Amino acid sequence: MTKTYNFYCDESTHIEKDGQPYMLLSFISTSYHQLKIHNENIRELKIKHHYKGEMKWSSISKSQYPFYNQVIEYFFATDLQFRAIVIDKSKLNHEAFGQSHDDFYDKMYFQLLTKKIFPENNYNIYIDIKDTHSYKKARSLKQYLERDYHNIRTLQVIRSYESELMQLSDVLMGAINYKLRGLNRVTAKNNIIEKIERHCGRPITQKTFKDESKFNLFFIDLK
Template sequence: MGKTFNFYCDESTHIENDGHPYMILSYVSTPYHYLKSHNQRIREMKIRHHYIGEMKWSKLSKSQYPFYSDLIDYFFSSELQFRAIIIDKAQLNHTAHNQSHNDFYDKMYYQLLNKKIHPHYDYNIYLDIKDTHSYEKAKSLKSYLCRDYQSVRNLQIIRSYESELMQLTDVLMGALNYKIRGLNRVTAKNNIIAKIEKHTQHNLTRSTSRDEDKFNLFFIDLSHGF
């Protein structure tokens, strides 16, 4: 029996004209047989720290720092993996490539996932629901991916409160976006970023090596196409 992996995907500041400089797509992944254990461990951490509700980067404050600090340590002590691609929206030129922003969105998700999908394994891909268009986006993306990857067994949208690992994606991606935008107003957030960089031995403002599996960053250069 082949292995199955779950991917929990989220995006940040991804709207074309939202006034933010970067578009980020990312995921946290786990082998399926570890999923129950991860959910249980994170829920236990929430109870221990008296943390109520969803984990979100936007909720990180001084009082919540001990919980988020333990969460980051847990991620790096586990076999969980994180990957993100970062797009400088100043480079966008959809007209030159005869595409819509939705077409580009599918292409970028393909870039996020294609190096991590193995034909001999199965994959469940979950997207965080954003708005009423999320179902259409998921259908389009599934059609786009399944042209090349028959191993994508399931692709669907879920609400972030349903998944601890989707929430973890939000936290890690939020730290990345905060860092590359040069925001440093909240000490607790700065300290979480410093902890991530200490674990990775890598500055979050640049790409990691292609072979990096644990915490992989790809600052994509649109001058080569897309």
Template sequence: MEVKKTCNIYCDESTHIENDGQPYMILAYVSTPYHLLKMHNKNIRKMKMEHFYRGEMKWSSISKSQYPFYNKLIDYFFSNDSLNFRAIVIDKSQLNHKYYKQSHDDFYDKMYYQLLNKKIFHDINYNIYLDVKDTYSYKKAKNLKLYLERDYQNIRNLQIIRSHESELMQLTDVLMGAINYKLRGLNRVTAKNNIIAKIENFCGKPLTEKTSKSENKFNLFFIDLKNGN
């Protein structure tokens, strides 16, 4: 009997709180085959040492002095076929929880399902990790697991971890941060602008445009709540 392959998925979110004054809610993940996880962690940690980088990788940390490291990190992501990224973007001006008789937490769970279910395949097992944000994070993980298990029997593990425990979750933060920065029209930090330009060059299109549904490397989808898409 053939043993199923296993994939690890590292999820994060940005400006996801309903009334935080930010226009977009973004959910995203970086995924990799389980058997290559140690290799990626080792390689990224080696890059950190070479550039004397300490602490977590975060979009908010990108500056002129840290640019060489983040520049190399983006090269590393796009040069490895075993690393994939997906993000969904929600325009919060379209939120209408009262009409749909739901709380923002309910909506959050549904959007996480939308993030994941399009790229889950029945012939692969999955370990899914979410970044802990608050005391509600554990309930969110439990709810998401229930949502996914309605349609999939191959979710081997779904749990909360802290971002400092995972290089790939930190990578999710960086790529997702680039999208949010571009969507909000921010351009004050040259190093960040250069990282965005580099990502867009690899993708062949701006971060303000969706990719095709079949795109695996860098998949970006804008959910239109008004049209139910």
């Protein structure tokens, strides 16, 4: 029986010349039949902790730590999976490869997604809408993926407030970006990072094994 999986994708400091050293792309995945359960459980945690609005890495503070602590515990206790890729932007050289940054963006999303797309399953892919160009990027990425894959049922942009799992992707990806940049000013964020690393058994600034399914992290080698 064919299974369907949903991917909820997000990106961080992905603009070519935004002054940030790293570009990150990530997603949270779940089987379609588990989606409603995960959304309901995370919303219940929000109610329990009187948390209003979207989960965001930038929102983590001392007062919100108990909520985010439980969200991280929930992620590691369930079938949810996370994958992220990291690109050192100091090594970008689009001219050498005859490409634009938008072309590069599609290629990196291809690298992010295709390692977890298998022919026996179907996939719905949702990307966080960032700006007016997001719809164009989604169409371009869909065309790019469809050259090799015919089991992608949906690829569309949505707003992050519509998806608890896209918000969770932002939190996990934010933790990676925060530590990569050597930031440590917010104790609550440091504690969340330590919790993630205890579950992973390694620093979140190190790549994982290719077959790591729960928390998969890959650093792109631009040559």
